[in-house]
Amino acid sequence: MNDSDSRDGPAPSGCDIDNAARAAALDRYGILDTARERVFDDVAEMAADILDAPMAVVNFVTDERQWFKAEVGIGRNELPLDVSICRHAVLQPGVMVVPDLSQDARFDGNPLVHVVEGLRFYAGAVLQTPEGVPVGTVCVLDTSPRPEGISRRQERALRALAAHTMAQLELRRTAALAEAETARAEKRGQRLSLLAQGAALLLAADDAATMIRDMFALLERPFALDTCFFYACGDNDLRLVAAMGLPPEIEQQAGRLEYGQTICGVVAQTHEAVHLSRIQDLDNPDAAFLKAIGLQTYLSSPLMRGNRLLGTLSFGRKGPAFSDGELEVLQTLVAQTATAVERLRADDRMRESEARFRNMADNAPVMMWVTDPSGVCTYLNAGWYAFTGQEKGRGEGYGWLEAVHPDDRPAAERAFVTANAERRNYRVDFRLRRADGVYRWTIDAAAARFDHDGTYLGYVGSVIDIDERKVAEAELEARVAAALAEQALTEDALRQSQKMEAVGQLTGGIAHDFNNMLAVVIGSLDLLGRRIGIDDARSRRYIDAANDGARRAANLTQRLLAFSRRQPLNPEPIDVNRLVTGMSTLIRGSIGTDIQMETVLAGGSWRTLADSNQLENVILNLAVNARDAMPEGGRLTIETQNAHLDDRYAAAHIGVSAGQYVLIAVTDTGEGMSEDVIAKAFDPFFTTKEVGKGTGLGLSQVYGFVKQSGGHVKIYSERGEGTTVKVYMPRLVGADVAHCVEEAVSDAPVSEQGEVILVVEDEPAVRQFSMDALGMLGYRVLEADGAAAALRMLEAHPEIALLFTDVVMPEVNGAKLAELALERRPGLKVLFTTGYSRNAVYHNGVLDVGVELIGKPFSIEELATKIRQVLDLRV
Template sequence: MESRYDMLFIGEAGDASWLGAALGSAKAAVALEVMETRQIECEGVETRVAAAPPDVIVLGPTLPSPLSMARHLRDLSPRSQIVFVLPPERVERFRASLPFVSNLGAAWTVSNDATPDTLRSVLQEAASTSRQRANRVALYDRINLQLASRASTTESQARRSQLALSERYLATLLNQSPDAFLAVDRQGRLVAWNEAARQLFPIHSDDALGTDAVALFPEGCRDEINQLIDMALQGRMVRREVPLRMDAGEAIIHGDISVASVHDNNGEIISVSISARDITERRRVEEELRQLNETLEQRVAQAIAERVQAEDALRQAQKMEAIGQLSGGIAHDFNNMLSVVLGSLDLLSRRIGPAPQARRYVEAAMEGARRAAELTQRLLAFARQQSLKPEPLDANSLLAGMSEMLRRSLGADVRLETVFSGGLWRTCVDRNQLESAILNLAINARDAMPDGGRLTIETQNGFLDDRYAAAHPEVVPGQYVLIAVTDTGEGMPPEVMAKVFDPFFTTKEVGRGTGLGLSQVYGFVKQTGGHVKIYSEVGQGTTVKIYLPRYFSRGDEPIDAPAPAVVPLGEQHEVILVVEDEPAVRQFSVEALVELGYDVLEAHSATAALRLLDAHPEIVLLFTDVVMPDVNGRKLADEAKRRRPELKILFTTGYTRNAIVHNGVLDPGVELIGKPFTIDDLAAKIRKVLDAP
């Protein structure tokens, strides 16, 4: 080297030694300064370069983000030449990317395993270029001073400054843009990106330069990205929505990308630009809006149905209240008249003497008056105006004491079974009225089984929650003692069930009933502060559930409703088939399961259910009603198990569990959830069945 050159090496000390050894005899003409990587932060490379710009800046192979540092050093010293020392495997792709790197200009690349002669040649060429550029700039400056006026020189400098400022503005806007930008050469290699692209794509360092740009996208859409790049290289601008990030086969980030060609001054296509915008949130909002629109009609219909149901319940309550007031008024007046009749007959029987025929007439009249008085008492019970004498009692003990009387009343053709719950709470009611209510229900059950059958009386502790109370306005949420009476009789259709508590309504033949039995039960339970619910299927039987408020003696503390635990949700792709012949119940079951995160299919009959089972092997659980027309839930489950032995089964019914099992409808040990059930109850039961081995 004829002239003495200033050279600054930035990197590790070992690489600097290799560089010094490679320079060899040329050291005398080179002023080599070494700044190790660990010194960059504390001493400040910017201060060093700005104070005395070197002819050549050599960046070692271990520097992080060498391109970023090179651009920054170029801004500080435009005449200094940049030489990148790189591992052999990075040289070619790095060299191909350099023309697309903004604010860098010409630069040299050399492998760190190059021969000393090659390295000296590259460094000498870079140093000569730097010195020639410096001399040329100085010469041009002198010529400009001699030939150009000060005004024209100022104008030229202003234009250059304006151009440089515009470039900086453009670079700043590009880096501050929320959209990601990628530059790709004609061979599909990544040559540049902005900060948003670094956040959106897996770009972690400058090592990404020269790599396949398509590899930044999920594997499933890379063919489509390649096609878009090919279309852009043909001069077309294209736009698509594609997944930008995937997890377990599902898109977690959606993108709207635009691909366009970049032309040089001659109009030739030299590269492709890809812009990408994260539209995940927009897609989520659009999907929610679409689902809302799709279910709008269903939600309106559901709201109308709920309103109609509430109005029907209100009308029924108002009707029962009005009938009760009327019945109570009539009963009170009738009692007054009966008092006169019975009193007069009693006096007459004392005065007629031993005349047998006259006494027979009086006794017959008194018997009729007493029966009329009993009817009056039933009317008062329905009107909730009878005099009650509530006392704390154990329902198990009361029913055990009634067993013999009930068996005699039922006759030999009806088998009585009792299932008493251990640890049953006490309730505070009128003992005689409760016995009368149980006897009325038993006699009604007997009359519904003309050919004989089975009557099951069951007790258990119960809790009616806020959701149940919301659907039954007259119910107060809380703890109750439940007494359920189930028969295997003829059952009732819905239109009959709607009237069973009306006074004087009966389905029995003339002369076999007054129509006041269930009315008396209804009135007594309501007057006690309880709730009565009836469930029936034609040809299958009826269950009447009496809920009596729990009694808290002195020193007892009411137990609050259990704190809501974490509701177990469905796991991904768990599909449940709901089979229910009652549309309203089926709709609730489907909506509850969807709310819990399950995929749900529904069927209104066993035939439709079997078709769905054959068509959807992904179904993991069959949730079916026990009592259905044509083919019941038990037979459906047997056939489903024959076809799919691994299928889980969960039954539901309005009957009590013991009544269903004891009557031979289900086998012991099957999974069953009773109606009505809450969403929390259903969630726990479904999870228990699915998680069972």
């Protein structure tokens, strides 16, 4: 088999590896320039025997040379790379066979080939790492050419020897790694042993000086230490606590150091360790002390706990610098020493604290106790033994449970054991036997103790006689329950308020659309009624019936607006006593003779600012509801009071402000309501009456008006016990400020002068009715379907005396139109009309001062009266 036979496929990418990858692989194996080894010599000899060649080599190719790990018949261990034949073999996979090197152009000029008795035949198998990196070959050479190449059997043998060589390299590498790891492990073991011994002596130490001496004795031989010393922090300086290896005179001189003085002082000042080597060669004033005692290597480290400096710990020797491993051990011991120093200081403080505590506890007016971390009681004060009568010392351990009531003992023990296991504060009530044998309720409470680093220390607790407090505790629990119930009511009130607001927005929008439609219906019926003669009784009856239905529908929309808090209000100062008295006859006629009516009016009643018509409707609504709740008769009481709602009440009722109110309470002795009914009573369209007996808007209207007026309404009722509805209206304080016009209207007034009125309405049907009605009343009428047309009409007709405009219109609303009109025509009279308007001409439900409004739908009589009223106003 020749070279071409061995390359019957493309070379894998793993063989085309750069020199850097090959150098890295050889470095991992650590094979270059090592002594000869029998296993590799055997490979070279077997290759020479199998291929009957005088020369055989196991070699590795670098970027500079070809180095022989094993060779037969060569007599040297390396060749320069430029004469290497194997450097070509590593560039292809498998086996490279060259029958006659002198005939191969790759080796022209190669001195190993082109000399007398030079090399002629070559066959080599590549040595390839598991990652595919070629690092060398197993090859044979001959000075005679072999035109026939090599056989298949010889090729397989050569491949097998190459694979065997790589396997030996891997084993060799693995063994070297294991050996190195073993050495490292031995060192780690030695260091861990030192650390463990150091930790043990630090843990067992009772004082700092002995602790440092023991540590020096532990480290002196392994680390070849010559000296060790420990400085502790004083108030303003460092004080030498322990020193080993210092001459007595130097130790005396170094007894106190200022911060920043010598290396130890610098370390204390900076909180950073310093490691010096070759000290005798240093020109450092701070190291003069170290040079004086002949040290070459020195490590000084701060003893830190968190951000607090406890002192410095230093090690020195006359030998070379500390290795990384030695520094790691020393720094670990430094950290452990800091912990130990802190512990020793804490122990000193603890002993002092315990002495003070026992003195304080024995003189305390309560029973006190202490446990260790396992839960065993280690101390009970004199107060405990005086109260329980136990023999001194008997309560320690778990003896204290003997004084606990047998029925309470299991729970008390379980609570204590659980709390101690969870390292949390402990509290339990149990009955404790007094010295006279009487059991008294006590509270046993304790705080878990931890030291500065979080180590659990046990409990310090106290036992207090609370027998008299049990009654007070029960009362407190009742108050807490009441507060929780009040909170639940507040949350319910918030949900109810949000629901009512959402429904109110919906109903307000519906009312607006209804009013526009009803304005056309009622207006058209009014006009039709005026055109039909009095003698046409049948037509008159039909018109009256239609008018009655439309009026009832209009009343329904007014109730919707009242509930949604969108109706315009005309507030005025009201004396509620006078209002109730004035309504007495109306109410008595509405409730019938089977029901007795009583009014209880408060003396010196405050006044409120409200729409009197709407407030009368509220009282009448409540009275009629009360009547319906007493089908068999009963008593209706209407009561007025001056009331005050405090901050606590306001906080529990969403939307209620604390302050002074005028209270109107309507009480019946009827069937009462369940809690479910009360929760829905103010919902629109909710009723408990039979179908056709009610709209479900009465209480909704009450709710909407009262809320719009800044008041509050509350229902108190129980099934079979009657119902009280309390209406709180804000008290009026200060001057009487109200816009109130009262005028008795009989027949519809007509125009005597034929004044000109401009009707502005975007709904054609409503606009037409308004024009027809005004024309019938004797007015001259002009029309516009929007603000732009209206402004043009005002410019063209200076005789216009009144602008009669809808409020809600697209693009420019009625309020903005009036503003623009008055800029052009100061003194122009304006009358607004609307079926629903949120903020255009009134705010917070109250008409703006000087604004005149007639609500949709309206009759011709109402229109005539309002038009005349506005025209007759003095500007």
